[in-house]
Structure formats: C-alpha cells, structure tokens
Amino acid sequence: MTAESWQIVWFxxxxxGLSTLAILPFGLPLAWLLARRDWRGKTLVETLVxxxxxxxxxxxxxxxxxxxGRRGAVGGWAHRNFGWDFVFTWRAVLIALAVMAFPLFVRxxxxxxxxxxxxxxxxxxxxxxxxxxxxxxxxxxxAARGILAGMTLAFxxxxxxxxxxxxxxxxxxxxxxxxxxxxxxxxxxxEEDRAWPLLAASVVxxxxxxxxxxxxxxxxxxxxxxxxx
Amino acid sequence: MLLVGxxxxxxxxxxxxxxxxxxxxxxxxxxxxxxxxxRVTLNFAGSNVLARQIEAGAPVDVFVSADxxxxxxxxxxxxxxxxxxxxxxSNRLVIIIPADRKLNLLWPRDLAAGVIERIALADPRAVxxxxxxxxxxxxxxxxNAVQDKIxxxxxxxxxxxxxxxxxxxxGLVYRTDAALDRRVRVVCELPPPPAISYPVAIVAxxxxxDGARRFAAWLGSDAARQIFRKFGxxxxxx
Numbered sequence: 001m002t003a004e005s006w007q008i009v010w011f012x013x014x015x016x017g018l019s020t021l022a023i024l025p026f027g028l029p030l031a032w033l034l035a036r037r038d039w040r041g042k043t044l045v046e047t048l049v050x051x052x053x054x055x056x057x058x059x060x061x062x063x064x065x066x067x068x069g070r071r072g073a074v075g076g077w078a079h080r081n082f083g084w085d086f087v088f089t090w091r092a093v094l095i096a097l098a099v100m101a102f103p104l105f106v107r108x109x110x111x112x113x114x115x116x117x118x119x120x121x122x123x124x125x126x127x128x129x130x131x132x133x134x135x136x137x138x139x140x141x142x143a144a145r146g147i148l149a150g151m152t153l154a155f156x157x158x159x160x161x162x163x164x165x166x167x168x169x170x171x172x173x174x175x176x177x178x179x180x181x182x183x184x185x186x187x188x189x190x191e192e193d194r195a196w197p198l199l200a201a202s203v204v205x206x207x208x209x210x211x212x213x214x215x216x217x218x219x220x221x222x223x224x225x226x227x228x229x
Numbered sequence: 230m231l232l233v234g235x236x237x238x239x240x241x242x243x244x245x246x247x248x249x250x251x252x253x254x255x256x257x258x259x260x261x262x263x264x265x266x267x268r269v270t271l272n273f274a275g276s277n278v279l280a281r282q283i284e285a286g287a288p289v290d291v292f293v294s295a296d297x298x299x300x301x302x303x304x305x306x307x308x309x310x311x312x313x314x315x316x317x318x319s320n321r322l323v324i325i326i327p328a329d330r331k332l333n334l335l336w337p338r339d340l341a342a343g344v345i346e347r348i349a350l351a352d353p354r355a356v357x358x359x360x361x362x363x364x365x366x367x368x369x370x371x372x373n374a375v376q377d378k379i380x381x382x383x384x385x386x387x388x389x390x391x392x393x394x395x396x397x398x399x400g401l402v403y404r405t406d407a408a409l410d411r412r413v414r415v416v417c418e419l420p421p422p423p424a425i426s427y428p429v430a431i432v433a434x435x436x437x438x439d440g441a442r443r444f445a446a447w448l449g450s451d452a453a454r455q456i457f458r459k460f461g462x463x464x465x466x467x
Contacts, residue, residue, distance in 0.1 A: 070395040087396040088347060088380050170380055170391075171352075188278055188383075189355045 001197040004173070005182075009201040012178040015090065016158035019097035020105075020151050027105045028147070032139070034106070035113035052164075053103040061167025064096060068168060092169035093176050100161050101154035108153055112146020113139065145217050152213030159205055179205075239265075240440025243288060245272045245279040247295035247427065248384040249320070249358065249403045253460040254293065257453045258444075265447070267440050275356040275384035283308055283432055290441035293317060293429045293448075295385075296357035300428045307433065310441075314430035317448055318462040321404040321425065322361055325413040327395045334416045337366070340399060341374040348378045349388040349397035357425075358385035362401035364423045389413065405461040426465070 001009075033039070034046060052060045068075040068086035078084040086092045116139060124134045140147075162180040169176040171185055179202045186194040246254045251273045258269040272279065276294040280303055283289050292309075294300045297316075303309050324340065326332050332344060340348060351359035359381060366372040382388045385402050392400035393412035400413075403425075407415050429448055435441045447453060454464045 065394075085346075085396075088391075166383075170382060172380055185352075185355075188275075188281060190277075190281055190284070 001201070002194075005194070005197050005201070007174060008177050008179055008182045008198065009205070011090075012159060012180075012202075013205055015093050015178070016097060016155050019094050019101060019158045020155045022094065022098045023102055023105050023154055024151075027102060027109060027150075031106045031109035031150075032113050032135075035110045036118075049106055050103045052100050057100060057161070057163025058167055060099060061096065061164035064092070064099065064164060064168045068092060068095065087168055088170045088172060088176065090169075090176060093165055093178065096164040096168050097158035097161050100164050101157040104157050105150040105154040108150030109143065109147050112143035112150070115146070116142045148213060148216050152209055155209050156206055159202065159209065240267045240437040240443070241270065242267055242290045242437050242440040242444050243270045243272065244291045244293070244444065245274075245282065245287075245289045246293040247276045247279070247357065248273050248386045249295055249406055250293055250427065251386070252409065253405070253457050253462060256456050256460075257448065260452060260456065261444060261447050265443055267443065269444065275351065275358075277355040277357075278384075286434070288434075288436045289432045290435040290437050291429065291444050292432055293427055294357065295320075295425070295427055296360065297426055297428055298360070299357060300430060303430070303432075310431040310433050310435070310438075313442075313445060314428055315449075316465045317427045317429045318457050319425055319465055320427065320462055321421075322358075322365060322401055322419040323404045323407050324399060324401055324416040324419065325389070325392050325407050326399050326416055327392055328412050328414040330395070330398070332398070334399065336417065337369050337371060337419065339416075340366075340378075341371060345375075345398045346378060347380050347397045347399075348375055349380045349382060349391035349400035351385040351388050351402075352381035352383065353379070354381070356384055358388070358401075358403060361423050361425055365401070365419050368422065408461050427462075 030049065034042065065087065066072050070076055070079050070085065070087070075086050078086065084091070086095065120142070121134050121138050124138045125131070129137065160180055161178070162184065165176070165178060166181055171177055171181040177185075179198050183195045183198050186192065186198070244254065244258065255271060258271055261267070262269055272289070276296060276299045279292060280294070280299045283292060283303060284306065292303070300309070300314060304314065324334070324337060326334055334345070339345070350362045351357070353359035353363035363372060366375060380391060380397055382391060385406055388400045389402045389406045389410055391397040393410045399416075401419075404415070404418060407413055429445055431438070431441045431445055458464060
C-alpha cells in the first residue's frame, strides 16, 4: 500500500472515531431524555434526529452545504467571527459523519436506557444518591452495553459514509479524502488497482470495529448481571 | 407516406457529452429531434466518467469529449467507429471569482496571493477541464505556488458551483460555464496553450448506428454551429 493510501486509511479511522466521540455529548443526554422523560415536541425531535437515516445521504449533504457554506447560516457566522471554513475541510467531514451516524447512536442508546428497571434508580435515590450520582453509578453502567453497541454502529456508519461527505467536503487528496471517496475516485479514473488495498483496509477496519464492540459487550455482560441483581 | 417512412426509421439515440456542453448540446438535440423525428437521450458528466461508462459497455451511440486525450483512450481500445472522429468545437479557460467579493484579481499570477485560499478546479488527475487548467498553471510557472489551494472537483460544473456559492475564492472553468452563472465574475480569459478541443465520435457498439451517424453529421450543420456559438463555443472548421 502506498503512503497516500495509508494516509487515507489513517484519516478515515481517525475522523470516524472522532465523529463517534463528538456524538456522545449530544447523543447521550438526548437518548436519555427520549427514554425517560415525556415532553412537548418529543415526537418532532425524534423524527428530526432520525431523518439522516432515511433521507438520501446526498440530500443531507445538500442541507449541510447550505448551512455550512460561507453564505450559510452556520458557516457564514463562523467565517465572520472566527475565520473558520467548513466546506472542503476536515471539519465538514467530521460534521457530515457525525450527523449521518447520530440517529444510529441515539436509537441504540435510547433502547439501552429504556431497558433499565427504573426501580433500581429509585432505590439508589432512597439510599441517598444524588440524581447525577444515580446517573453516573447506576444508569450509565447499566446502559453501557447499549451505548457501546451504539458507538460501534455509529463508527461503522461513519467509516462507510459517502454521499453527504462528497457533497460538503469534496474529495481533496490529503485533506478530505476518505476510503469511500478514494475508492470511488480510483474507479472513476480507471485505476481499480489503487482501490483494492483501500477495499481491504475498509474490510479490516469494519471488522475490527464490530469485533471490538462484540468483545467489549461480552466482557461487560457478567458485571451487569451482578449489578442488575 | 413520407411521414410514415420517417416514423418507421425514427431512432432512439443516446448521446454522452462533457458536462460543459450541457446547455448547448441540449438545445442542439432538441432542434435535431424536431427536424429528424429521432429521439435523443442525453447523458452528462465529466468526460472521464463518460469514457469509463463506454468502456464498461454502456449503450451509448455518440460521445462528445472535452479533450482529445480521453477520446484517444477509447480509440486505442477499439471502442470508436473508425473514421467517425472529428473535432467539433473549441473553448477557452477563464479565471472566475465570486461576483460579490471585492477581490483585486487581474492576472493569473494573482492566484498565488494570500487572499486566495481556495481555488476550485475540475479534478486535474482525471477531468479535461482540470487537466487544461493544470497545464496552463504549470506553463505559467504558477502550479507550485497554488498547488496547496486546489480543490479538485468531479467535473467543471462543480468547480463553477463552488465559486458561485462563495465556498472557493477563485476557480478555473470554461468561458462557456462562467457565462451561465451570474454569481461569478470573470477576471480574465486564458490564452492557449493548451488548445481546447471537443472531439465527437460514434461508439463502436452503438445500439443505434444509423441514428448515431445522422446525429453526428447534424452536429456539423450550420444550425448546430450557430447554437454552439450562441453559448460561447468556437466552431472548428472541418
């Protein structure tokens, strides 16, 4: 594999991981709110969050392009105030991947929260734990399996993202080229030879992600059983 | 009787044409349909993508590329009807900037200036418009200075859109593209070399060979030339 291909593989793994982490601070509270609280507009928020899962990725990419472009609401503001650009940069890749993977994470984490017996949390409260303490010591550990599964799914989704990314980040070698974009490009140019190593790398990455997720789940299962009793 | 005869011989012709030809070829095809009774289906993309489709056996009758090199590739593989290839029109490259930005750009060498952070091109590794642009910049000894600013895009229209939306500070596209978008302003026209040539050829495995011949011949008619000229293309004398 050439140095260029390594760079693409490394960038893809790195940016997919980063986008998965970037989802957490938004996705976890939202999943919890959706699972445990009833509030006005809940269904609307739920639907909005799910949209990237069902919209054509290119359409999501177009929405992001309109928002993040230099004349867009978010992109224009960031450009004026911080001199930041999103479109055609790694930031656009990060955002596109995070948006596309967000619904998978939230849906999985939500189910994990829903499966926890509320009485366990109530008992902890009666024993003097603060709400934050209950969340950190009871809710989060009990939901950890589902959260990990959600992160694995999100990472895997990010690895394979294509439509939204090419729309908003372009396919700039050394800067925004991910494995999927590079494979597409090499086939377009009639250079399938360049695509095979990338294909192999994406299989390895996806395998590693799913395998790691499965292993983590298996290891943590007994501890949860104990905690659940 | 004449009408019936024409109806029986009406063909379904598929034409693959470079993205930069979109509006011109569409108008040419509409006029051709009215005069011949044939039906024309149009397929636009970067010339490299279209060539790949033909290599993969796509049912295309006529191919108009934005460069000779892409056509050479197909000819070398025996995918074109021998003797059907000829130069159709020519074009010029221009430097464009977003119309609403007050950039003091006059010459190609200004592309190296610090205020120009991103330059949109069709991908120079594959798409003709990008290859022409790179060749121009290399000849002007500017390529090394601007290399890191290049945003390579899938075809020349994507480069036009990137400048039009303000997401790129400048771009190199065809004069004919720039004329279609009011959101961009032309800084200067770039003289050849490289000379830009759009060749046309009939695909060897054309499903509708007779129709392909009629359409290819009609592309050289005065009516067709007039349409190409209207969109800013330069006619090539046969």
